[in-house]
Amino acid sequence: MGYSVRTVLDWAYGGVDPSIPGNGGQECCDFIGLKQRLIETTFFMVLGSALLYFGYRSIARAPGLPSKYDRTDPTIKRALLVMLCLTYGIETGFKFASGEVIYLLNPCHIVTMVQIYLLAAPPSQTSTVVFRLGMHWGHGPILALLFPVLNTRLLQFEPEVYYIQHVLIYFVVPPYLLWMGGAYTIESVSDLRWSVISLGIQYTYHFGPLQLFAFLTQVNLNNMLCPAISDPFYGPYWRCWSLFHQPVLTFCHNKIYTALVMAILSLFRTPSKVNGDAGKLE
Template identity: 40%
Template structure:
């Protein structure tokens, strides 16, 4: 029992004790009380029903394991650019984690953009496989979350030197530079065909429940506004108790079209090896 109490105390001290509830949009009782628990549950059920249908729709139709992947432009070797990008992303992410430990706000590493950063690091170090391709394609259609973080940044909680600039560097890397470069390599980093919407549906079926179930109710329990799931962010144009209702309307649309739009933009600036049969 003493060991468990010590672990709980360490967790509280390192992960949540530095969260300042006096900063607007950071959490606290007022944030949690923006809406009732009953309303949160009803909204979550509505999201989950939609997302369950989307996941089933996509999963029943995707054919990754029946379609040959294009070969990488560099064969089995890792180009210097990929290794340099991996080191850069690891350094930036290490700085971000350092800020979280220094400010005792490690709990925020569960926010989606940090999850995307971790996924991209794994993509670059993992052995090439169709599993990498599957998750790489899915994550492309989840990156609209990083786009929202750029379009409506929340930096009013960052006070350490270089903390704000690290925020911007990390988001530019994971949203623009890393996906575009990896797609240009082809191979396991190839994208699906333009008329294939199955990955879009599956991505929405994973990403939205992660936000609505895991982040929201963990945030309610800790009274911390994880990914603005407990109350609206200070930069949210739909601020108020109905902000998730608007989210139910625009988030599926973003999930549907953002990944396809980004892939189109990548194809304009980088040479893409498209999926084709041998």
């Protein structure tokens, strides 16, 4: 049993090299003091829980979900599912080979799994809920493309798979699901309830389980222990800056992204088929 546990732990984070800047280790853990870390954690956990509570209550009163769904399963949807699963499978294989499986807890991998579910599951109200929440996390992949952290990807073709994965989950799968419509429609521009609950999930996940695993293993999961070398907010208060940039990104990015995608899609189909309000079904 002891050997099995050691093997699992070695797969999980045994290959993480703390000598690489921003990768983890004791120096990364000590980037800020324990008191500051506890204060920030308490604040963001309370804030995140409040956002979750009020967001859920608001949505529960009037969810505005479609009442019927088209159950067809287009060939393109299945092909995208195979492509995304293959890419994620290769990425997972890299993590096992390098002993860095713990990095699969990072948000972009969570977004990938969410999109795999959306491509695999039949259209339903659950799909609509998951789709709307997942769309509000789209700023993660674009930030990963704009500020890539590749100094820890040492295996051959590992950086290439990084880019392929993030291009798929940002530029390919969401626009295709929006093209399908039905279960995969977004709320109206003036509806901020889904943005509120999505932001609450982000804060509670980052400052809750993700930070806990990062602290226990001394692995810098999504820069919860110390800032990345490419972080534009590098400094002791890099996490506090998320109080400003995360609401802006969560509330604005999805609305702008969806509007641009729908405008482009409208060029390739009749206007009657383009519907950005999930409360209405063509």
